[in-house]
Amino acid sequence: MEMKSMTLLILYATQTGNALDVAERIAREAERRACTVVISSTDDYDANSLPAEDTVIFVVSTTGQGDTPDSMKVFWRFLLQRNLGSHWLEGIHYAVFGLGDSGYQKYNFVAKKLDKRLSDLGATAVVERGLGDDQHPSGYEAALDPWLSSLWSRLNEIKPHFFPKGPDFLVSNEELIGLPKVQVTYxxxxxxxxxxxxxxxxxxxxxxxxxxxxxxxxxxPHEKSKPDAFLKMVKNFPLTRASHEKDVRHFEFEFVSQVIKYEIGDVLEVLPSQSPAxxxxxxxxxxxxxxxxxxxxxxxxxxxxxxxxxxxxxxxxxxxxxxxxxxxxxxxxxxxxxxxxxxxxxxxxxxxxxxxxxxxxxxxxxxxxxxxxxxxxxxxxxxxxxxxxxxxxxxxxxVPPLKNRAFSISSSPLAHPTQVHLTVDVVSWTTPFKRKRQGLCSTWLASLDPEQSMMC
Ligand SMILES: Cc1cc2nc3c(=O)[nH]c(=O)nc-3n(C[C@H](O)[C@H](O)[C@H](O)COP(=O)(O)O)c2cc1C
The missing domain is CATH 1.20.990.10 (NADPH-cytochrome p450 Reductase; Chain A, domain 3)
Structure with missing residues (x-):
């Protein structure tokens, strides 16, 4: 008899972190059931190895206009190869959970395409794909909760070898909570x-x-850990009157560490600074x-x-x-x-x-x-x-990671080869409980004094 892998593979593709959170939650729930898991981003995983897996849980978001996250591009191109054929993933089981927003025309496009492609390649779905929707009053978790319940009960039925301690074994959350994923050394x-x-x-x-x-x-993401360049703000002026409900600013920056080439339509990613207090x-x-x-x-x-x-x-x-x-x-x-x-x-x-x-x-x-x-x-x-x-x-x-913020560049490198300009709406809004909120990055940029400021 063929040896079955005892490891459940969880592959995620995320643009802004939600799919990673879901993948982590699935991993935690698996651990509570004594199921061994490997969790990996699609860009850290060699798609060639898929036929050797037993069961793979995919958690993928949709970005752009129905596009795969950047970290999934190579993986997805690989899966689309014609020569893979309809038996390539025969015997492999899979489940797909998608993250999307039904306000977009191509709602959860990536999860839907992936589900179809895996099935076309011969793999068998463990459960119907789940689709998380940002528009739901409870966010994507509204769909995730019931999807996970059916995933575990179905896996228990068809893949009991993943659960060596039996279908009813469940470590309480409190027991697992003693082990954070990271270690801090002083x-x-x-x-x-x-x-x-x-x-x-x-x-x-x-x-x-x-x-x-x-x-x-x-x-x-690894490639985003080090800043590419440091910029100095040289202009910061409002494009709207003080009485206007919106505060839109024009910012000009000069490259101070090294000049970065850009094209019209590119975005500039900025690492915002948090209030020291x-x-x-x-x-x-x-x-x-x-x-x-x-x-x-x-x-x-x-x-x-x-x-x-x-x-x-x-x-x-x-x-x-x-x-x-x-x-x-x-x-x-x-x-x-x-x-x-x-x-x-x-x-x-x-x-x-x-x-x-x-x-x-x-x-x-x-x-x-x-x-x-x-x-x-x-x-x-x-x-x-x-x-x-x-x-x-x-x-x-x-604690949520401090993320870079992306802004569309509003200058042309032909006119400003050593500069980059942004036109930014300084975001603020009132919550249902009438609390005033402000966008972290746009508010910080608007507060910078071109005479003094450095940023990255
Ligand atoms: C710039 C942008 C584009 C998006 N495009 C789509 C889309 O085309 N279809 C869709 O269903 N959801 C779309 N979404 C919603 C995301 O898929 C959703 O917020 C998801 O939870 C993000 O998951 P992630 O953090 O793992 O990337 C988009 C979100 C952003 C910010």
Missing amino acids: HNVNDMDSRLSTATDFKYLQMQIGRARSMSSGKV AVDSFIQRCNLDPESLITVHPREMENRHIDNNVNTLDVPIKLRTFVELTMDVTSASPRRYFFEVMSFFATAEHEKERLQYFASPEGRDDLYQYNQKERRTVVEVLEDFPSVQMPFEWFVQL
Whole structure:
């Protein structure tokens, strides 16, 4: 009899991180069932190996106008090869969960195309594909919850070898919660890169940013960890009157480290800066020492192999720098799992109960109203649950990553070879509970003084 792989493969393709979150959740749920998983981005996986797999769970989002995420382009081109034939994936089982937005014409196009292609190549679906929709009042999780229930019950039926401890075995969340995915090592001052105290040059700054962001638990794509260039803002003026409801700005930047070639229609990705006061208040709230020197490593776990090559750099950096450059504590809302883990660390009973409710299927809609709709930040959530003290490792794992923001370039390189111009709407809005919110990056850019500012 043919030996069956005991490992469930989870392949994800994400543009902005949601598919990674879903893939992580599937991996956690598998681990709770004693099922061994490998989780990998499609760009870290050799598609040639697919016929050797047993069962593959795909979690893919759609971007652009029905396009695959960048990390899936090579994988998808491979799958489309004509010579693969209709038996190439015979005997392989698969399931597809898609992330999309039904406001787009090509709704969940990538998941639908992938599902069809896998079936055309001879693979067998374990369950019907699931389609998460941003337009749903509870977001993509509304479709994910029932899809996961049927996935586990179907896998239990047809693939019992994945569940060596039987179909009813389920480790409680609380037991698993003791193991964050990352490990933080604290160093003494002698381990510090000797150039820290003196260097102010771009190369060093670039290295610091690259180091922090490549350590950050695989949440920042490898190629985006180091900035390509540093820019100096030379003009910042409003295009709208002060009385106008919108604040649209014209920004001009000069390349200061090196000139980057661009074309009309390209986008400029900007790493925004977070308010220093908010970063400090997060660090204080978590009882951390901003000056401590740390390195961050992925933790190897018994049932899981994280198949990416993050964190090859072992040089410590300051905790404050790490938080500032990689953890979005001031603008992004945390995910549902953040509330689940918080519930474990809450010491006040009423906080624990509320957090458990938020993390449960019944509390999903209320969490969506409290958290996502209100764009509650990590700092604000922590204020609402003062009894929670979590180890820093959990924050590193769960706080949303600080992401680059993409802006369409509004200048022509022919007219401005050493400059790049942006026309930016400084975003602000009012939430359903009448809280004023502002876009992190556009607000920061608008606040910069061309006489002083440097950015990347
Ligand atoms: C620029 C952009 C383009 C998008 N295009 C589509 C699309 O064509 N079809 C669709 O169903 N969803 C589209 N979406 C919605 C995303 O698929 C959805 O937000 C998803 O949760 C993102 O998952 P990710 O973070 O894993 O990339 C688009 C989102 C953005 C920001």
